[in-house]
Amino acid sequence: SAVISQKPSRDICQRGTSLTIQCQVDSQVTMMFWYRQQPGQSLTLIATANQGSEATYESGFVIDKFPISRPNLTFSTLTVSNMSPEDSSIYLCSGLRGSGEQFFGPGTRLTVL
Amino acid sequence: AQTVTQSQPEMSVQEAETVTLSCTYDTSESDYYLFWYKQPPSRQMILVIRQEAYKQQNATENRFSVNFQKAAKSFSLKISDSQLGDAAMYFCAYQQGGSEKLVFGKGTKLTVNP
Numbered sequence: 301s302a303v304i305s306q307k308p309s310r311d312i313c314q315r316g317t318s319l320t321i322q323c324q325v326d327s328q329v330t331m332m333f334w335y336r337q338q339p340g341q342s343l344t345l346i347a348t349a350n351q352g353s354e355a356t357y358e359s360g361f362v363i364d365k366f367p368i369s370r371p372n373l374t375f376s377t378l379t380v381s382n383m384s385p386e387d388s389s390i391y392l393c394s395g396l397r398g399s400g401e402q403f404f405g406p407g408t409r410l411t412v413l
Numbered sequence: 414a415q416t417v418t419q420s421q422p423e424m425s426v427q428e429a430e431t432v433t434l435s436c437t438y439d440t441s442e443s444d445y446y447l448f449w450y451k452q453p454p455s456r457q458m459i460l461v462i463r464q465e466a467y468k469q470q471n472a473t474e475n476r477f478s479v480n481f482q483k484a485a486k487s488f489s490l491k492i493s494d495s496q497l498g499d500a501a502m503y504f505c506a507y508q509q510g511g512s513e514k515l516v517f518g519k520g521t522k523l524t525v526n527p
Contacts, residue, residue, distance in 0.1 A: 331513050342504060342517040343458075390456060396513050400446070404458035 304395055304405035312411045318381045321391055321408045325374045329395035332370060334378045337390040337407070349376040349393075383412045415440045417507050419518035426495045427526050433480075434490045434521045436505030443467075444510030447481070447488045452520075453501040461503070464488065466510075492523075500525045 307322045323332065332349040347355040347368055355368035370376040380387050390407040397403070416439045426432035438447070449461040464472045464481050471479050476493045492499055505518040 333513075342519045343515075344517075345514055348513070392456075392458065394458075401460060401463070402508075402513070402515060403460065404450075407456040409456075 304393060304403065306393060306405040306408050308408060309406065310409040310411075312413065313383055315384050315412055317383055318379055319383065319410060320377050320379045321393075321410075323376045323378070323393035323405055325395045328373045330398055331396040332376045333394045333396070333402070334366070334368060334376070335392045335394065335404075337392060339389070343392065346378070346391075349378075380410065383410075385412045388412045415442075415445075415507050415509065415516050417505050417516055417518035419503075419505055419521050421521045422519070423522045423524070425524040425526060426492070428495055428497060430495055431491060431493045432495055432523065434492075434503050434505075434523065436488045436490070436518055438486050438488065438505070438507050440486070440507065440509070442509050446508040446510070447479075448506040448508065448515070449477070449479070449488075449490045450504045450506060450517075451499075451501045452504065453498075458504075462490065495525050497525050497527060499523060 303326045305324050334346040335343040337343045345358050346361045347357040349355050349368050349370040351370045367379045388411050390409050392407045394402050394404045418437045445466045447464045451459045451461050462472050462474045462477050471481050478491045480489045502520045502522050504520045506515045508515050
């Protein structure tokens, strides 16, 4: 089965700084997504990462705050910009197989002080 | 917009017993998919089971089975012969046909007691 890795697995950052999270899939997927999971909460879709073009953002999320890249079919990055304590969350990437199954990375736990 | 509701924030079960986790959803669509995901403390989301709305037969995967009641918009997960490794957060999710986006419920924390 396909595997997704994320780096870093966790980080503690100062407010006002930015963090870039990397997501690597070991096989081609049709689509990649980024989710946020706030403490004790469910997963909320941030955006769909589109290969070679701008990501498609969900309501409440904007490119200036969460720039996303996907230079090829198996790699994507999410940047959390100008961070505040409210951005403390787990960020997960996922990939969609041709079968329709969506599988997830292990997540990046971000703490903003 | 579609919504997914899990009314049980926490559940517990004795090892080897059976437990049922509830999920209801709201949609006006006829073509959709439903999922149960498991998130253990390691945070890795794992797909447990998937149900296509057009299928009347309930999906099963080993000890995991669902009770899909389309008219009632209910999608419960039954775990039989519970094991300690089943302890995790369980999320119910909805996906509209033709869309790849998942809408998640708030989750149910399952504790398995030895």
